[in-house]
Amino acid sequence: MSKNQNVAFFGTSDRSIPILNALKENFNLALVVTKANRKVGRKQTLTEVAVKTWAKVNKVTYLEIKSIKESRDDIIKLLTDKEVAIGVVADFSFMIPRVIIDTPTYKLINIHFSLLPKYRGASPVQHAILNGETTTGITYYIMDKGMDTGNILTLEPYEINQNVKSGELYKLMFEHAAEILPTVLENYMSGELVPKGQDESNATYCYSKTNPTTTHIEKEDAKIDWSLSPIQIHNHIRAYNPWPIAWTTLGEIPFICLKPSKLSQTQLKVMDSEIVEGKLVIKEVQLPGKKRTDWQSFLNGYTVTN
Numbered sequence: 506m507s508k509n510q511n512v513a514f515f516g517t518s519d520r521s522i523p524i525l526n527a528l529k530e531n532f533n534l535a536l537v538v539t540k541a542n543r544k545v546g547r548k549q550t551l552t553e554v555a556v557k558t559w560a561k562v563n564k565v566t567y568l569e570i571k572s573i574k575e576s577r578d579d580i581i582k583l584l585t586d587k588e589v590a591i592g593v594v595a596d597f598s599f600m601i602p603r604v605i606i607d608t609p610t611y612k613l614i615n616i617h618f619s620l621l622p623k624y625r626g627a628s629p630v631q632h633a634i635l636n637g638e639t640t641t642g643i644t645y646y647i648m649d650k651g652m653d654t655g656n657i658l659t660l661e662p663y664e665i666n667q668n669v670k671s672g673e674l675y676k677l678m679f680e681h682a683a684e685i686l687p688t689v690l691e692n693y694m695s696g697e698l699v700p701k702g703q704d705e706s707n708a709t710y711c712y713s714k715t716n717p718t719t720t721h722i723e724k725e726d727a728k729i730d731w732s733l734s735p736i737q738i739h740n741h742i743r744a745y746n747p748w749p750i751a752w753t754t755l756g757e758i759p760f761i762c763l764k765p766s767k768l769s770q771t772q773l774k775v776m777d778s779e780i781v782e783g784k785l786v787i788k789e790v791q792l793p794g795k796k797r798t799d800w801q802s803f804l805n806g807y808t809v810t811n
Contacts (some may be wrong), residue, residue, distance in 0.1 A: 506721075507678045507771075508531075508532065508533055509533070510532050510533065510590045510591065510654055510690075510694065511532070511533050511536075511588050511589045511591060512532040512533065512534055512535065512590065512591050512592065512593065512681070512690070513535060513536040513537070513538065513583075513584060513587070513589045513591075513592040513593070514528055514536070514537045514538070514556075514592070514593050514594075514595075515537075515538045515592060515594040515595075515597045515601065515613070516537055516539060516541075516556050516594065516595045516596045516597050516675060517540045517554050517555075517556055517597060517598050517641055518539075518554070518555060518556070518596045519555035519556075520596055520675055520676060520679045521555075521556060521595045521596045521679060522555060522556075522559055522604045523679050523680045523682075523683035524575070524593065524595050524616065524679065524682065524683045524686060525537070525556065525559050525560075525563075525720070526683065526720075527683040527684070527686050527687055528593060529563060529565070531687040531689070532690070534563075534565050535565075535566065535582050535588075535589055535720065536566050536568065536584065536587050536589060537556060537557075537559075537560040537565050537566070537567040537568070538556050538567070538568050538570065538580060538583075538597075539554055539556040539560070539567060539568075539569055539684050540554050540556075540557075540569065540570065540571075540599075541569040541570060541571045541713065542554065542557075542569070544574050546771075548584055551810055553655055555731075557569055558673075562615050564598075564742060565742045568580065568583060568587060572599070572601045573600065573601060573602065577602065577604070577605065579606075580605055580675075581604065581605060581608050584605070584608045585607055585608060585611035589608070589609045589610075589696065590609055590610050590611055590694065591610065591611040591612070591613075591614060591690060591693075592609050592612070592613040593613070593614050593615075593616065593686070593690070593712070594613050594614065594615040594617070595610075595616040595650065595679070595682070595722055596614070596679075597712075599716060600632040601613065601648065601657060602650075602750075603649070603650050603689055606648045606649065606650075611693065611694055612647050612648065613647070614645055614646065614647060614648070614658065614689075614693070615645070615646055615647075615648050615649045615655065616643065616645055616682050616686070617629065617643070617645075617646065617653055618630050618641065618643055618644075618675065618678050619641055619642060619644065620640075620641065620662065620706050621644040621646060621653055621657060621660070621703055622653075622654075622703040622704060622705065622708035622709070623651035623707065623708070623709050624641075624709060624710070624711045625652050625654070625708060625709065625710045625711070625720070626650070626653065626710050626711040626712065626720025627711070627719075627720040627721045627722075627800040628711045628713075628720055628721060628722050629641070629711055630671050630674050630675050630678070630737060631671045631711070631744045631745065632711035632741050632744070633665065634670075634671055634674070634740055635744040635746040636667065636740070637736065638665055639664065639665055639667070640647055640654035640662055640663065640664055640665060641662075641663055641665055641674075641678075642660055642661055642663050643659075643660075643661040643678060643681065643682045643685070644657060644659070644661075645657070645658040645659045645661075645662055645665060645685075645686070645689045646658060646687070646700075646703075647700055652710075652720070652755060654703060654708075654713070654805070655703075656700035656701060656702050657700065657701050657702075657703060658692075658693050658698050659682070659685070659689050659698065660701055661682075661685060663677075663678055663708070667780075668680065668743070668779060669743065670743045670744075670746040670747070670777075671743065671744050671745070671747075672746060672747040672748075675761075688778050702726070704714045711728055712794065714726045717731055722748070722749065723749075724728075724785075726745070726747040726749070727741075727745040727750060727751050727752055728751075728753065728803055729741060729751050729752065729757075729775065731753070731758070731759050735780060735783065735784055738778070738785050739780050739785055741775075741776045741777050742750070742775050742777065743778075744790055746776065748774060748779070749773040750774045750775070750791075751774070751775045751776075752772050752773060752775065753767060753772070753773055753775065754770050754771065754773070755768050755769055755770075755771045755772075755773055756768075756769025756770060758773070761804065761807045762807065771793070772791065772793060773790055773791070773792055774790060774791040775787060775789075776788075776789040776790060776791060776797055777789040787800040788800055790803050791801065
């Protein structure tokens with residue numbers, strides 16, 4: 506049945522490549538919708554997004570967009586002309602309006618990396634790690650106009666290693682999500698999977714700590730609060746890797762004495778840590794404009810007070 510079904514994919518990052526591979530292998534991947542080339546890095550070099558590169562290499566029809574509003578009619582026309590039965594959304598950069606969601610026969614299915622209705626929003630993995638969760642999960646649900654509020658097809662629990670960073674966990678979960686995806690889609694389209702509504706009384710959202718109007722991560726969120734417990738700081742460091750990376754000013758680190766003191770406002774990125782016998786052990790740091798270095802080598806330049 507699978508190869509007779511035309512599917513579409515909406516996504517942007519390289520993390521979603523396993524999803525694309527699964528769709529191409531098991532279905533007729535008729536359309537990919539992704540973000541237009543974007544400026545990356547300090548030099549703001551115009552860079553092709555990974556999903557577009559994949560589509561070109563695999564000779565799959567793709568549409569690159571700068572905004573949903575500008576491209577809405579083009580998306581609807583392609584979904585209609587390609588007779589797309591179902592669409593899959595993962596790591597997409599845009600809010601999708603209902604008119605697009607409803608165009609495919611079986612609508613659009615989003616892959617969300619939490620056990621909904623917990624951790625709705627754009628940063629569920631980071632917040633699960635921040636909160637010290639030992640289990641999270643993958644939710645496949647039918648999109649609607651709300652933020653991760655649609656009817657659920659499948660919930661797949663996933664264990665969290667207590668040293669894994671958010672970037673590593675996302676990669677592992679995308680790979681696992683891709684393995685399950687074909688079965689989920691087939692069972693849904695055949696009628697075996699019956700969508701179930703979410704329990705709104707259990708809903709939580711992963712809002713930014715410093716900008717509660719968004720569920721996206723802000724750079725300021727990653728600043729370390731040294732009054733937290735060792736495990737909370739460790740979770741903080743894990744959660745904000747690979748972006749924006751946990752950071753502190755040198756003057757705020759409670760166990761080093763700065764000489765000269767004028768360095769106190771210098772920012773330090775904390776790349777890695779671990780918990781040893783209940784204590785926080787920082788493993789790797791980086792000063793502005795410098796290479797990453799191990800913690801002990803960094804400390805050699807300062808007086809350690811504790």
